[in-house]
Amino acid sequence: MATGFFWDERCFWHAGGSYAFTLPIGGLVQPLAAGGLPENPETKRRLKNLMDITGLSRALDMRGAPEATREMLARVHPESYLDEFKRLSDAGGGELGLRTPFAAGGYEIAARSAGLAVAAVEAVTTGALTNAYALSRPPGHHCLPDFPNGFCLLNNIAVAIEHAQAQGRARRVVVLDWDVHHGNGTEAIYYAHDDVLTISLHQEGNYPLDTGAVTDRGEGRGKGFNLNLPLPAGAGHTAYLHAMDTVVLPQIEAFAPDLIIVACGYDAAGVDPLARMLATAETFRQMTARIKQAAEQLCDGRLVLVHEGGYSEVYVPFCGHATLEALSGSDITAPDPLAHTLDVRQPNPRFDAFLKAEIDHLAQQL
Numbered sequence: 001m002a003t004g005f006f007w008d009e010r011c012f013w014h015a016g017g018s019y020a021f022t023l024p025i026g027g028l029v030q031p032l033a034a035g036g037l038p039e040n041p042e043t044k045r046r047l048k049n050l051m052d053i054t055g056l057s058r059a060l061d062m063r064g065a066p067e068a069t070r071e072m073l074a075r076v077h078p079e080s081y082l083d084e085f086k087r088l089s090d091a092g093g094g095e096l097g098l099r100t101p102f103a104a105g106g107y108e109i110a111a112r113s114a115g116l117a118v119a120a121v122e123a124v125t126t127g128a129l130t131n132a133y134a135l136s137r138p139p140g141h142h143c144l145p146d147f148p149n150g151f152c153l154l155n156n157i158a159v160a161i162e163h164a165q166a167q168g169r170a171r172r173v174v175v176l177d178w179d180v181h182h183g184n185g186t187e188a189i190y191y192a193h194d195d196v197l198t199i200s201l202h203q204e205g206n207y208p209l210d211t212g213a214v215t216d217r218g219e220g221r222g223k224g225f226n227l228n229l230p231l232p233a234g235a236g237h238t239a240y241l242h243a244m245d246t247v248v249l250p251q252i253e254a255f256a257p258d259l260i261i262v263a264c265g266y267d268a269a270g271v272d273p274l275a276r277m278l279a280t281a282e283t284f285r286q287m288t289a290r291i292k293q294a295a296e297q298l299c300d301g302r303l304v305l306v307h308e309g310g311y312s313e314v315y316v317p318f319c320g321h322a323t324l325e326a327l328s329g330s331d332i333t334a335p336d337p338l339a340h341t342l343d344v345r346q347p348n349p350r351f352d353a354f355l356k357a358e359i360d361h362l363a364q365q366l
Helices: 007-015 042-054 070-074 079-090 106-125 156-166 184-190 237-256 280-298 316-328 339-344 349-365
Strands: 002-006 061-063 093-095 100-105 131-134 175-178 198-201 228-230 259-264 303-307
Touching: 002 106, 002 316, 007 042, 007 106, 042 316, 061 156, 070 079, 070 106, 070 156, 079 093, 079 106, 100 106, 106 131, 106 156, 106 259, 106 303, 131 316, 156 175, 156 184, 156 259, 175 184, 175 237, 184 198, 184 228, 198 237, 228 237, 228 349, 237 280, 237 349, 259 280, 280 303, 280 316, 303 316
Parallel strands: 002 061, 002 131, 131 303, 175 198, 175 259, 198 228, 259 303
Antiparallel strands: 093 100
16 A cells, blocks of 8 residues: 556647747747647656655655546547547647647547546556646646636546546545646636535636636535535635634535545645645645544545646646655655745735635635
8 A cells, every 4th residue: 555656758748839828929929839828748747856856755655557448538538529639639739718729649648638637547546656746737626618728638537536436446536726727727627516515725816717606505415515616816734724623524524435645736735826826735734644544534535636737847846845755754855945035925914814714714705
């Protein structure tokens, strides 16, 4: 029994071509590195490299996985969407939704990314591993059944959940999304479900602009099983742990899951270019420790983390390493090179008190 780490070099080869994030390329707009996509392979590749250098890789059960099958994908995504995705992929690439460009072979790489999540969940729910981490790329939490957006082409976590439920290996599942952007795709897929509790802890008004309100609680039999915690910009280490302790963990305990999955983005970190939060590597370490303890108490430790966003090539590897240290219980560390910088930038006590009050106010609306 060990912590599994699921990865595949082919996922690092996902590419979006020449693509600027917010402005068209041309004129006075100089193309960015990696084809202009903030979602580039280096954040993930450098995490794996850091693990190799520190020796953490050798303390984990390193595994690969096959592509998710068409049957697995079709439990979440319509056949028409999958057909068009495959057609464009075979023709050299294209774009199906909003900010989701892909190159030739993009369908197969996305299916591989989903397959890593499927395999991680399968290994944990069958007892082959204690817990697991899937280094999925492209990410998935913004992808709706028939509309990809925010760099996400297939909803990796939903594909994994639906496969586990179809196999009878999970019945009640929590998806905790601490990516800084609202997990609108996973929310949409499970908005009318009462067997999947979705919780999104995100920066208010970041991305998408029109989703993630605290009043969006689900519909039909899913009413009350979707929770959004939109935090004000500037929230840091103390605010995130307060949200975990006072809102997230009690809600998970009340739901009594038999599996917990974390949509694990690192873009709430204080140096991320696509957010305005102040989390640190230590924040992610402590959030992981808390959710691991909850899983041990509630569902025999069945916990899977699936990599989502995070766009600082320098800092994501250290946030990920800290997360994996806590997940595996390893004493192999990678000292945070930005610890002092981010510690002195944390909110002052008055703003922290305001943030805690805001979180408490959000909790009262749930």
